Amino acid sequence: ELFSPSKKKIEDSLRIKAFTRCYDAASRLNHLTEWMKKSQEEQKFLGSHMFALTLRCSVNRSLWSPLLTNDAIRDFHSDPFPSESVKADAPLRSLLIRVGQLLGAFPGHSVLVAIGQIVEKVRQLDILTNSLGKVMSGLEVILRKAQDWEQHASQHVQLGKPLKEISSLVATWRKLELQSWSHLLTIRENRRSVRPRRHWARLYALIHGISESEELR
Structure with a gap:
């Protein structure tokens, strides 16, 4: 066992x-x-x-x-995808460390502080309940904000490798998003079929309970 x-x-x-x-x-x-009675x-x-x-x-x-x-049909913007979302953790941690190093040289710099805050918010997302699309959107916000720093920074104070890793990850996830589009109709149809089945089960339990009570009279 x-x-x-x-x-x-x-x-x-x-x-x-x-x-x-x-x-x-x-x-x-x-x-x-x-709809069923819960265990005592x-x-x-x-x-x-x-x-x-x-x-x-x-x-x-x-x-x-x-x-x-991984082979299951997913809605990119609604369904969680933990095995993919967790891939963002390492580059985000590296970026946070790099931001901390730069803040040591440029204390209180508004752009660096903003980048650090966004990174923390993205890392706090629950990958078991939040969709891959939401995590990707957070990474894209980081990339856009990072450009405010990169376009004015000299080479030795750039954010460097962590930013490139995040950009590469977003590109990979964009491909997954495109692949998921062909399944959207199937996903919507499956969700629409689940709701009637759940209501039918409740209705059956209600009718069955009424018929049993009438037989006992």
């Missing part, structure tokens, strides 16, 4: 991956069956909720691996 001690060594990363997939699947099932023993699940929250808040965000796979 995955969570039981055994002779065969199982890496913790596999245990975490199995847990996150199961938890995510259970969460989706709970959302789709919210939900307190037993508190430990799982706490562990899931810990993983979500982990510094290593790649520990949390959602059920949605």
Whole structure:
């Protein structure tokens, strides 16, 4: 068994991956069956909720691996894409370090301060709930603001490599955005079909409950 001690060594990363997939699947099932009566023993699940929250808040965000796979159809501007969004973390950290170095030479410079503030806001986005489009928009704001510094800065005080990495990442994500356009109609159709099914389930439960009460009379 995955969570039981055994002779065969199982890496913790596999245990975490199995847990996150199961938890995510259970969460989706709970959302789709919210019309049903809830269990009286939900307190037993508190430990799982706490562990899931810990993983979500982990510094290593790649520990949390959602059920949605890379091959699944995504709405670029609505659906989260954690495995892609997390790629922005390293260049953003490097840029923040570089901005800090430059602020040491140019204390209180308004453009550098603004860049640092924007970087912090983008890094605070929850990649599990925010779409890749929103993260990309944040990076584009950084690039535009950085131009205010780069066009007047000499070579030895430019933002350098971190800015190039962010620009390259945005270009890659733009390609993903273009690829997702062909699936937009399918995504919209799937969402429209889910809502009637959920209402039908509630209606069925209501009618079924009424018929049972009438039989008991």
